[in-house]
Amino acid sequence: MTQPKLTNDNIVSLLLQGDIRAGARLMRWLEDDRPEAVELLKQIFPRTGRAQLIGITGNPGSGKSTLTDKLIAHYRKLGKKVGVVCIDPSSPFTGGAILGDRIRMGSHATDSGVFIRSLATRGAHGGLSRATYDVVNVLDAMGYEVVLIETVGVGQDEIDIVRLAHTNLVVVIPGLGDDIQAIKAGILEIADIFVINKADRPGVERTITDLRYLQSLEPEPTPWTAPILPTVATHGDGIEALTDAILTHSQFLETNDERQKAAQRRQEHVLWALLHDRFHKVLTQQMLRGERLEHYLTDLVNRSVDPHTIVAEIFAALNLPTGKS
Numbered sequence: 358m359t360q361p362k363l364t365n366d367n368i369v370s371l372l373l374q375g376d377i378r379a380g381a382r383l384m385r386w387l388e389d390d391r392p393e394a395v396e397l398l399k400q401i402f403p404r405t406g407r408a409q410l411i412g413i414t415g416n417p418g419s420g421k422s423t424l425t426d427k428l429i430a431h432y433r434k435l436g437k438k439v440g441v442v443c444i445d446p447s448s449p450f451t452g453g454a455i456l457g458d459r460i461r462m463g464s465h466a467t468d469s470g471v472f473i474r475s476l477a478t479r480g481a482h483g484g485l486s487r488a489t490y491d492v493v494n495v496l497d498a499m500g501y502e503v504v505l506i507e508t509v510g511v512g513q514d515e516i517d518i519v520r521l522a523h524t525n526l527v528v529v530i531p532g533l534g535d536d537i538q539a540i541k542a543g544i545l546e547i548a549d550i551f552v553i554n555k556a557d558r559p560g561v562e563r564t565i566t567d568l569r570y571l572q573s574l575e576p577e578p579t580p581w582t583a584p585i586l587p588t589v590a591t592h593g594d595g596i597e598a599l600t601d602a603i604l605t606h607s608q609f610l611e612t613n614d615e616r617q618k619a620a621q622r623r624q625e626h627v628l629w630a631l632l633h634d635r636f637h638k639v640l641t642q643q644m645l646r647g648e649r650l651e652h653y654l655t656d657l658v659n660r661s662v663d664p665h666t667i668v669a670e671i672f673a674a675l676n677l678p679t680g681k682s
């Protein structure tokens with residue numbers, strides 16, 4: 358069967374039918390920051406919101422991609438189409454890491470029900486969550502029923518990214534000992550499920566105890582307490598318990614008014630991410646560059662103008678109410 362030629366007129370309808378060329382083209386346009394890409398995003402938006410979004414975050418090398426590979430297999434077995442977004446924040450030249458991801462998820466490379474997309478941190482703060490949000494929406498509109506978002510949970514940007522997800526897995530490895538204290542509060546807050554991967558290594562019990570202790574520090578009882586699940590991703594051990602827990606969590610979200618609250622929380626984060634991104638762009642591309650930036654910096658270094666005054670000036674130039682700083 359010959360496929361219809363992809364044109365600017367039929368890209369949306371083809372994309373909504375799950376056409377991979379159409380989806381890939383829109384993602385490329387997004388990456389190139391082409392203005393027509395945003396127009397297309399607006400058109401597909403009403404058809405988004407159907408996919409189950411699962412975040413997988415954790416330190417480099419903790420086994421996120423290996424776990425992702427096992428999760429892909431699980432959802433494929435259930436007959437679901439699976440999208441994967443891998444975010445590599447460490448390097449703008451991601452060839453290596455992402456090539457590695459492709460290899461680790463290689464068993465699905467020829468499966469047309471799986472779409473793997475990699476994103477690198479290129480833009481400034483906020484840009485990555487926006488890019489992820491856009492790509493997730495494209496996959497969602499294309500009919501991928503489950504979208505897995507893999508990211509190294511190191512910075513605020515990554516935490517913001519996984520706030521998009523319905524269910525977040527935070528992957529740790531055993532034997533962190535005191536390092537567990539270093540798990541940032543932000544990470545604790547986003548964890549719907551803790552995965553102790555590499556549970557074939559010693560120290561699993563201790564890590565469970567440490568995580569339970571951290572959870573006990575929560576100031577208020579929360580309606581959901583993240584279960585702590587050991588896995589050996591390379592062997593598939595514990596994956597069934599993990600997918601059960603993901604199901605239980607999504608059922609939890611369906612109950613009472615959790616669903617609505619969670620949806621609003623997610624959309625709020627999206628709004629902030631988009632605003633942040635746009636604002637940052639305006640500032641870096643128009644207000645705080647070149648001679649004007651030089652000028653401000655010289656004034657500041659010479660102590661001839663204070664930074665509050667400069668901020669007020671920029672706000673005024675943007676026609677924004679200055680308010681109180």
Ligand SMILES: Nc1nc2c(ncn2[C@@H]2O[C@H](COP(=O)(O)OP(=O)(O)OP(=O)(O)O)[C@@H](O)[C@H]2O)c(=O)[nH]1
Binds near residue numbers: 418
């Ligand atoms: N012993 C052991 N090794 C594992 C396990 N899971 C993954 N690995 C290995 O750990 C290494 C890193 O796994 P990845 O899945 O690439 O980890 P990652 O978190 O995706 O790594 P980055 O994307 O680079 O941050 C690989 O060599 C895996 O084979 C496990 O349960 N036990």
Ligand SMILES: [Mg+2]
Binds near residue numbers: 421422507
């Ligand atoms: Mg990986």
